[in-house]
Amino acid sequence: MWKLKLVQCFAILGIVYADTSTEVFQFPISLKAVKGTNVTFHCSIPLPRDDSKVTFNWWREGEYTYLSTATDHRKLFGSKSKFSGFIHINNVRFQDAGIYHCAVQQYGYTIGNQVGSNLTVWVPPTQVKIRPRESPRGSSLSLVCEASAFYPDIIAFEWYKDGIGISTKTSVMKQRNSDGLYQARSFWEEKQAAASGSVYSCLVSHITLENPLAVTHVITYSNAGSQSSRFLMISVCIGYGLICLLFIVLIWKRHQLKDLHCCTIDLVASQPGIATANPKTVRNYEES
Structure with a gap:
């Protein structure tokens, strides 16, 4: 096997690009395909x-062996006629990108x-998500939308x-990963x-x-803060209302006792016999 690869390597390195008898045509010269097509x-x-005899072989620039179905079953090779050949790649991957050359033996x-x-090879974004991020302002909203593993970078x-x-x-923000694909993030912030x-x-x-x-994001994490603030405000109002009510009841009680005391004095003054009675009796009467 290694001897065959070595022969192919020398054959590729020894390709003649200018020959008076035969000229090789390739088409299309450039092709853009979406991953998976x-x-x-x-x-x-x-x-x-x-x-x-005419034989068609294919190789990719930067490699030194002919492409083969045995090493990659997605790649198919054939001839439509004695003077025409083709390479067909199924389910193209991002790693298939490159310049392909046709080598003709004649x-x-x-x-x-x-x-x-x-x-x-163009690659669509495969991972898109939106998430909240910690904001430098406690009362503001900050979101980030992320798209990963795509090409080109636009x-x-x-x-x-x-x-x-x-x-x-x-x-x-955009950056390229080790696979040659891009990832990007978009940031949105509200000041309230x-x-x-x-x-x-x-x-x-x-x-x-x-x-x-x-992708969507429903605001739910901020509810806890707003509900706790609302609960605190309601609690303060209820507490203040109870204090005011207690204060009003105390004032009303004080006025009631004062009115009762005045009525007792008037009653004693209008009945002289009570004035000569035992002081304890008067006190008991007033208390009753």
Whole structure:
């Protein structure tokens, strides 16, 4: 096996790009495909003038062995005619991107197309989510919308609150990971606390998507703070009301006792016989 690969390596390195008898054509020259779709590149030569054997092989720039179905079953190779070949890639992946060359063996030479066919693989965002983040202001709302694992890096975010579009002046951060894919974050901040039940939506648009991806976040975490504040205010009001009621009852009681004392004195003054009675009797009468 290693001997065969070594022969292929020397064959690729020894490809002749300028041959007077045969010229290799490839099409399309450039192709952009979305991850998961199928792509096909074609290779052809002028109609041979004799019955010489023609063999089509494919290799990707930067690699030194011919592509084979044995090593990747997604790649299929064939010939539509004696002077036309193709490579078909099923379920294309981001790692399949690159420049593909057709190598034709004829008349004892291995010739190829110098330009090749460039395959670019676009990857739609696979992970989109919205989450709250800790805000530097305790009374403000801060949300972040994240999109991951996409290519190319051109992406757009839109924010909605309760179905109504809000300002597009949001900060966006993009970075590329080790796989060559991008991830991006869009930040939205309100300077005041959100009302309970408010629905925030983030729409993500990318060249690979027919329709934007939408994610929503319902404000629930702020309810605890608002309810506790409301409960505290109600408790304070009830406590203040009870204190006022108690104060009113004490004043009313005091006035009642004062009126009763005045009536007792008037009664004693109007009955002289009571004045000569035993003082204890008078006190008991007043207390009764």
